[in-house]
Amino acid sequence: MTSNINHTIQIPPEYRDKRIDQALALLLPDYSRSRLKTWLDHGQISIDGKHWRPKDKVQGNETVVIDAKLEETLIDKPENIPLNIVYEDNDILVINKTIGMVVHPAVGNRNNTLLNALLHHAPALAELPRAGIVHRLDKGTSGLLVITKTLQAHMFLVKELKEHKVLREYEAIVLGNMISGGTVNAPIGRHPTKRTLMAIAENGKSAITHYRIIERFRAHTHLKVQLETGRTHQIRVHMAHIQHPIVGDSTYGGRIKLPKGASAKLIETLRQFKHPALHARRLTLIHPATKESMTFNADTPIDFQNLASMLHTDTQEH
Secondary structure (H helix, E strand, C coil): CEEEEEEEEECCHHHCCCEHHHHHHHHCCCCCHHHHHHHHHCCCEEECCECCCCCCECCCCCEEEEEEEEECCCCCCCCCCCCCEEEECCCEEEEEECCCCECCCECCECCCEHHHHHHHHCHHHHHCHHHHECCCCCCCCEEEEEEECCHHHHHHHHHHHHCCCCEEEEEEEEECCCCCCEEEECCEEECCCCCCCEEECCCCECCEEEEEEEEECCCEEEEEEEECCCCCCHHHHHHHHCCCCECCCHHHHCCCCCCCCCCHHHHHHHHHCCCCCEEEEEEEEECCCCCCEEEEECCCCHHHHHHHHHHHHHHHHC
């Protein structure tokens, strides 16, 4: 259910030089600052007839018109979904996420998510932001994720991630025969027209990806990839940006490209690979309570291993 929100207010003169999102949060305490920011971002709030960014500063006496829809708050429900638990103690939980599992509930995916599974596994996580989830993997990406079980652990690991102190290492199979490893340093922001996608954007957030070659195939390359930053879809966008999209990534990789002279079995495998060949294989972090360094590993899924094996055989045969 939704309800329409219509307000017209005036910014007091004493609010001069405050950010518009700060001013609105003070004037409209019934709505969270994040909700007000969303309304600003989506053009549902106008200031003197214009749309402002949350960081724009007021001069005082501006007329603010809010014409927005208030979505009914949905409560995430626990669901008995099996989790592949790699490690667990009183402070953190490390899981190996399966391919196809969505991390956070969203429109169209309210159920069967990692968050629903976590609430069933440890009901106390309902008291934490996002049920303790501090980073994410795309639906089609498998591998390691750390979840915090206390507010102290949550605050610590969010800070560690922000300061790039959590090591996240992936394996990927990309299109094209790469000559050497390297680094992609290109900012990422929302796609200008397809708002659910990301893109290289001059005004985007800093994004840095390091990659090294594990094995070169005839028309593909098996990579070790390390994130320095953690933007949405970062590895997928960066690999596509350097013309080596990830195998199976129909969103950023475009149409399937088949090696000349490939066997019928390899062609069928490539055509049936319907998710990005991307796996979060290693996670190194400082434990929030003991302050000890911990490293977790998760082998690549069977379909990833089969694809790498078939590409290796194809290379040997040619």
